[in-house]
Amino acid sequence: MAIAGHSASALLYFLLRPGLDLPFEWDAQYYALLAASLGLQALASAWGSSTKARAAVVVAILCYLLACYPLPASTGIQAALGAPLMLAIVAAFPRPDYYFIGAFSVGGALLLQQPSVAWGRARAASDPAPLVALSFALAFVFALGVSLKQLAESRRKSLREAEVLDSAIDRIAAVNAGFQSALARAEASSVRNERNRITREIHDIVGYALTNQQMMLEAALMLVDGAGGRLGELLSMAKEGVAEGLRETRKTLYELRKMEEPLELGFGALLKAARNFEAVTGIRVSVDFTNALGDLGHAAWLSIYRLVQESMINSFRHGQAKSISVTFREDGSRIYVLVRDDGKGARELIEGIGIKGMRERMAALGGELSVGNAADGFAVSASLPLAAGLPLEGRGRGEA
Numbered sequence: 084m085a086i087a088g089h090s091a092s093a094l095l096y097f098l099l100r101p102g103l104d105l106p107f108e109w110d111a112q113y114y115a116l117l118a119a120s121l122g123l124q125a126l127a128s129a130w131g132s133s134t135k136a137r138a139a140v141v142v143a144i145l146c147y148l149l150a151c152y153p154l155p156a157s158t159g160i161q162a163a164l165g166a167p168l169m170l171a172i173v174a175a176f177p178r179p180d181y182y183f184i185g186a187f188s189v190g191g192a193l194l195l196q197q198p199s200v201a202w203g204r205a206r207a208a209s210d211p212a213p214l215v216a217l218s219f220a221l222a223f224v225f226a227l228g229v230s231l232k233q234l235a236e237s238r239r240k241s242l243r244e245a246e247v248l249d250s251a252i253d254r255i256a257a258v259n260a261g262f263q264s265a266l267a268r269a270e271a272s273s274v275r276n277e278r279n280r281i282t283r284e285i286h287d288i289v290g291y292a293l294t295n296q297q298m299m300l301e302a303a304l305m306l307v308d309g310a311g312g313r314l315g316e317l318l319s320m321a322k323e324g325v326a327e328g329l330r331e332t333r334k335t336l337y338e339l340r341k342m343e344e345p346l347e348l349g350f351g352a353l354l355k356a357a358r359n360f361e362a363v364t365g366i367r368v369s370v371d372f373t374n375a376l377g378d379l380g381h382a383a384w385l386s387i388y389r390l391v392q393e394s395m396i397n398s399f400r401h402g403q404a405k406s407i408s409v410t411f412r413e414d415g416s417r418i419y420v421l422v423r424d425d426g427k428g429a430r431e432l433i434e435g436i437g438i439k440g441m442r443e444r445m446a447a448l449g450g451e452l453s454v455g456n457a458a459d460g461f462a463v464s465a466s467l468p469l470a471a472g473l474p475l476e477g478r479g480r481g482e483a
Contacts, residue, residue: 085124088167089117092150095160105153113150120146120164124171136175143168144184148191156196156213162220165192169221173228185225193218249400255364282336293329297322348384350377350411353391357409360395367406368395375411375418383467386444387420390452393437394422394463402426402461413469422463428456441465 096113123143130136147168151161168188173181196214300322307315350372357368379387391409398404404426412419434442438454441463445452450467 084170085121085128085167088163088165089121091163092160093117095158095163096154099158099160103154103158109153116146116150117164119143120150120168124167127171127175130175132175132177140168140171140175140184143171144188144191147188148195151192152195156192156217157210161192162217165189165217165221166224169225170228173225173232181229189218189221189225192221255399286333286336289332290329293325293332297325297329300325348381348388350375352384353388353409356388356392357395360392360399364399366395366399366404368409369406370409372411375413377411377418378469379418379467380470383448383450386441386448386450387418387465387467389444390420390441390463390465391422393441397437398422398424398426398461402428404460415469417466417468419466420464423457423460424462425460428461432456 093114100110120143123139123146127136127139127143130139147164150164154160165188169185172184172188175181176184193214300318304315304318304322307318354370357370360366361368377384395407398407402424404424407422407424410421410423412421432455434454438452441454442452444450445465445467448467450465453462453464455462
């Protein structure tokens with residue numbers, strides 16, 4: 084804008100120069116003032132709203148008034164040169180300072196058009212019409228600059244608020260994920276504690292009984308004292324059998340105590356995750372299983388669980404949705420999952436780690452994933468073979 088205004092001013096002066104009745108010495112001064120004004124406005128733009136930028140704009144105002152002093156308003160040079168200056172004033176000064184500086188600049192440009200003597204020549208006052216046009220032109224550009232600055236400030240404020248909201252959403256999502264993880268750990272701990280209690284009871288009851296039997300058999304062997312013949316052999320065999328049974332029982336109990344319970348998955352786990360998410364975020368989540376039976380392996384269920392979880396979090400964080408629907412469907416060979424929300428969708432879809440992770444999990448199990456804007460929000464659609472993740476002996480649908 085500054086380059087265009089100064090270039091137009093220089094061109095107008097060059098074209099109108101023969102009729103201005105000014106000495107030739109003024110030409111060099113005029114172009115020097117133009118160059119200084121352009122350089123100062125460029126520096127002010129680079130310095131932003133700092134003190135140095137304001138000082139540069141003040142000096143540019145003086146250059147503007149000096150350049151326009153001997154020129155009549157009818158030339159249009161004041162308007163062409165003053166328009167970028169109005170924008171520089173608005174950009175460099177805070178509100179309400181730029182109102183006063185802008186009014187001073189417009190008033191100064193109008194006062195210069197009073198009868199005066201310039202370069203030893205008497206100059207009459209400008210006609211009212213050019214003065215009114217000049218004041219309206221400068222006031223319009225100034226008002227436009229104020230509106231653009233306020234719009235930019237409003238946008239920056241909205242972006243800051245959006246960043247704060249995203250940060251809060253991230254914290255809530257982290258709390259939600261932590262809550263669900265804590266719930267899963269609590270359930271796993273409860274199962275582990277119950278399993279340990281059962282193994283202790285079995286060890287105490289069965290181990291005590293087998294140890295007693297072993298001791299009784301040893302006592303019986305001592306009574307026969309090598310003269311029992313076939314009876315002694317049977318007692319020895321029974322003793323070894325009891326000892327072997329006691330060792331295997333203890334070994335099995337130790338293995339049970341070391342077992343880690345896998346994450347419980349399935350429709351029940353998904354429904355529980357949806358209810359937890361709904362309680363934490365306030366977003367209504369509906370889950371519809373339709374005709375799906377969920378005959379899937381652990382790996383497939385884990386992929387579906389993570390997909391639904393990630394989709395709900397994205398609907399909350401990025402879509403600002405009010406409701407989410409999760410729908411399952413089977414067609415005999417595949418299971419289909421659709422997660423839709425009523426949020427604002429995505430202007431430009433950029434796949435982050437979450438979506439890429441969904442796609443990789445689906446692809447690893449022979450599945451497919453589709454994401455994109457829907458008619459009233461955003462949708463994530465996936466499909467998996469019904470036997471995905473099942474061991475070979477567990478596949479009951481004829482897959483090899």
